[in-house]
Amino acid sequence: MTTYFDREQSIEYRLGSETGPVLQTIANRFCADNPAVPVQYSLRSTQGFSITKDYLDEILLHEKFPQMEREQYVYARAGLTPQAPGPFHFRFGAYGPVTIYVNGKKSFQTNHTQERFSETLSDICLDLKEGVNDLLFECVSTPLGCGFRIGSSSYKGRRIQFFAVDEAHKGMNGFVYTEPQKTAMDPADADSVCWLPRAVWTEEEKQESVCSRLFDGKTMLSVTRVFVPQEGMIRILGACGRTGQEPVEVFADGKRAGTSKDDSLTLELSLASGYHTLAFLGGDPDVTVEDRQGTVLELEAPVLCMGQPQTWIYAGSFDRVRPSEEEISRMLSFKKPFETDLGKEFWRVDGPDLYLRPVNEGTLYGEWNYPLGVTLYGMIQTARYEHDNALECYVRGHMEKCTGFYEYCMWDKEHYGAAPFHNQLTTIDSLDDCGSFASALLEVMKDYEIPEGDVISAMVADYMKDRQQRMEDGTFYRNHSYLPVMNETIWADDLYMSVPFLCRYYKRSGDECWLKEAAGQLKRIFGYLYMPEEGVLSHIYDTHYGVQTKVPWGRGNGWALFSAAELLSVMPKEHENREEILDIYRTLCRGYLKVQDPDGMWHQVLTMKESYEETSCTAMFIYGFAKGVKNGWHTDGEAYRKAAIKGWRALCRTSIDWKGNIYGVCRGSGYSFSREYYAYELGWNFNDTHGTGIVLLAGIETERMLCPEE
Known part of the structure; x- marks a missing residue:
């Protein structure tokens, strides 16, 4: 027995x-x-790297920097949190010499065969600790290329997500990377490096409106969330920065709640206690929300965002395809792509080429x-x-x-x-x-x-x-x-x-x-x-x-x-x-x-x-x-x-x-x-x-x- x-x-x-x-x-x-954990949202840059259909993050540095010289060094970096500590197997392919450092310690180096046959995947094993592991990849440029591709040993049975761990990109989905450089970097200096893709606006771009930065001044939908401590009236006050002749439409929890008057907004709403989603269609809102005692209520992101805190998220542009109340209510589920002037799109934040991407953190x-x-x-x-x-x-x-x-x-x-x-x-x-x-x-x-x-x-x-x-x-x-x-x-x-x-x-x-x-x-x-x-x-x-x-x-x-x-x-x-x-x-x-x-x-x-x-x-x-x-x-x-x-x-x-x-x-x-x-x-x-x-x-x-x- x-x-x-x-x-x-x-x-x-x-x-x-x-x-x-x-x-x-x-x-x-x-x-x-x-437990019944909700989906969280990470940021993903369209200037990052693609993922293959069999779930390999493909870090093609030779395509990102086509003019790089031979034997230059380029670094890629990502964090990974395993379900359990210990040996973790990956599928791995290299486009040239690659050395991997795990939490600052040299853990793997390619051999001549791996460096020559990039189409061949190897099984490599890295020892990972509990919690976030900092993976640093040192890549050397050769005539055959520069970079690597990596994924879990079984993408159907062992899903993984790589996330940035540097301060500027913390919580962003995928790998960050450096410019090519002529000398090798000490892994201990990784936090002092300028990592790409860029995640903040230039000083010149900051002078523009959000609508101009994201959608070339065209109609957008701006969404935030507010917690109302007691049932009753709240007041929305501020400027709405109209982008056209149409008034700015305001929606509370997906229902039309009012419109702007000229470029200003004063709107009173009766809301139950709890969280409420506020959406503004057609402007560039700069508003505050007060309760009935005149206390300013804090605005926050309408979804759970990993890493960098957000207050507003945005969708657009909608000059030709203006969403109806029903369509906005559907959009505010934050689960589905939606129709815009450019076709199907998803939510983005006020950053260069940064979009929200849902991630299921529940095992x-x-x-x-x-x-x-x-x-x-x-x-x-x-x-x-x-x-x-x-x-x-x-x-x-x-x-x-x-x-x-x-x-x-x-x-x-x-x-x-x-x-x-x-x-x-x-x-x-x-x-x-x-x-x-x-x-x-x-x-x-x-x-x-x-x-x-x-x-x-x-x-x-x-x-x-x-x-x-x-x-x-x-x-x-x-x-x-x-x-x-x-x-x-x-x-x-x-x-x-x-x-x-x-x-x-x-x-x-x-x-x-x-x-x-x-x-x-x-x-x-x-x-x-x-x-x-x-x-x-x-x-x-x-x-x-x-x-x-x-x-x-x-x-x-x-x-x-x-x-x-x-x-x-x-x-x-x-x-x-x-x-x-x-x-x-x-x-x-x-x-x-x-x-x-x-x-x-x-x-x-x-x-x-x-x-x-x-x-x-x-x-x-x-x-x-x-x-x-x-x-x-x-x-x-x-x-x-x-x-x-x-x-x-x-x-x-x-x-x-x-x-x-x-x-x-x-x-x-x-x-x-x-x-x-x-x-x-x-x-x-x-x-x-x-x-x-x-x-x-x-x-x-x-x-x-x-x-x-x-």
């Missing part, structure tokens, strides 16, 4: 295995670990990836089952944060090369990128209208229908992946990455083609992966060699049973494929029942008792068994009822501690023909999102099985 902690620390020992308290403890712990909250899809599915079902409004609001907020910035992220990708977050959603090239999370999104949309939810789910459906790679017989498979080792393979995982979404899209659209697709994928993938001699599935079928890998990985099999149960739950009893799907479900259940441990858990490799007892597959088998008992899918319901109960109690005893932490969840898998890889190299993670949601779902289905009236 695998031991993750002392028995006295288990949730069973402290609370028992009653479902309600276990579910609440796990869900509360997850929410506390991943998980508001992110889009497939393990989170499983987690949020479990969370929304827990919220419903426990009638927990706060948890329901948490899940809904996560979804709205994801979808609300989708349009912006796609626009950002066009302008800067790669979006600041939603790496997977904006670069879909596999079922992993879309199916699981979009399935959870559709589940939440049963109760709530999520902005852009239908747009995104339709896009995912279109991807599965027309762009996902398929075998000649229509089976989903992996090819042309960003990880070449996955090419020409069929994975058990892809049943979960497709079938639950297809089932929910069928229910939402009413189009039976999606149900037919789900059934076809389940039947064909089962045919490729089933090992009759063992009664379970091989994790992978290698289409290049035409063979199964013959490794019965626990979670891969769990995905299959989970997906079959999801499909049976929505498939009409008279459907032409139902009996065949039911037979597959029963075949899988028989195989999994045989390999359950006497203590109730299942193993990382199902047929290797010496491999560790794995939490996520155990939870999925419980879920599949219990759902079948409740719905009458088994021919011997009592055996599966006992197995589900035994499995749930084992999870509470073995894998969940009394604080709601979850142990023994296998990390994301690679691909191998070796059982030893899965058993000994593919270890488990603490509170891994591959397992959190499915443990919640296992508890709910066990309880529903025991109390069918619920």
Whole structure:
């Protein structure tokens, strides 16, 4: 028996295995670990460097300074805050000699091969401390170029953001850089260097109006925020500096509140206590805001700005495309690009070529990836089952944060090369990128209208229908992946990455083609992966060699049973494929029942008792068994009822501690023909999102099985 902690620390020992308290403890712990943080906004200069489509910051210094001489030195600098201290792996390519200093210490130097073959990426490892790390890159100019490109080891699984750390650019997104110089710099002198791109106006430019500096004197929208301490009247006083014949229009929280008279402004508004956004269209406002006692209220940025403090943000120009009240209200969500005279644009600040760029600082909250899809599915079902409004609001907020910035992220990708977050959603090239999370999104949309939810789910459906790679017989498979080792393979995982979404899209659209697709994928993938001699599935079928890998990985099999149960739950009893799907479900259940441990858990490799007892597959088998008992899918319901109960109690005893932490969840898998890889190299993670949601779902289905009236 695998031991993750002392028995006295288990949730069973402290609370028992009653479902309600276990579910609440796990869900509360997850929410506390991943609070509902809002998006923050960094500054990004259009004079900075672009990002490649595979998320490499591309520091092309030879393009920035085409006249630089050979063997001159140019420096680039950025800060990076890792999720955890320790060794951090990067993809790295050089356009000449590069030396990297981490927090002032020389940590890496290119070799001759790296300097010659700039198109080749290397894996480099830098030791990073907790908090902000100061990375200084010394680049030497050669006939082959000058500079480098760098990104995380896996841009889909490990998103990073580089930020400036020097005082003048603090909080700015991306790298800063120096002019070319003939001699090397002492890294200790980095703070005394003049870093580019410039972030402040010249003295001559400061004499101009904001409108002239930013939009050549054309119509702009200026926005600020004010905190009103008590409900009542406030007064806006000052000059508005009209840019045309039209009066300046004033908006409070997106609603038209009044207009200017000539070039002056005196306006009284009745506002509730709290924060309010004030917008001025058509002028260059210089205003103060007073409360009813005549106290001047402080103005501040309407969004959370990193680094340099801001009071106003701006949009424009609007001489030809003047926004309506409805359009301004939409703009003041600060989530989407908007139409201007020059096309789609986003907010900027009063600085040279400086624009706002949203960044998600939450490690998980508001992110889009497939393990989170499983987690949020479990969370929304827990919220419903426990009638927990706060948890329901948490899940809904996560979804709205994801979808609300989708349009912006796609626009950002066009302008800067790669979006600041939603790496997977904006670069879909596999079922992993879309199916699981979009399935959870559709589940939440049963109760709530999520902005852009239908747009995104339709896009995912279109991807599965027309762009996902398929075998000649229509089976989903992996090819042309960003990880070449996955090419020409069929994975058990892809049943979960497709079938639950297809089932929910069928229910939402009413189009039976999606149900037919789900059934076809389940039947064909089962045919490729089933090992009759063992009664379970091989994790992978290698289409290049035409063979199964013959490794019965626990979670891969769990995905299959989970997906079959999801499909049976929505498939009409008279459907032409139902009996065949039911037979597959029963075949899988028989195989999994045989390999359950006497203590109730299942193993990382199902047929290797010496491999560790794995939490996520155990939870999925419980879920599949219990759902079948409740719905009458088994021919011997009592055996599966006992197995589900035994499995749930084992999870509470073995894998969940009394604080709601979850142990023994296998990390994301690679691909191998070796059982030893899965058993000994593919270890488990603490509170891994591959397992959190499915443990919640296992508890709910066990309880529903025991109390069918619920």
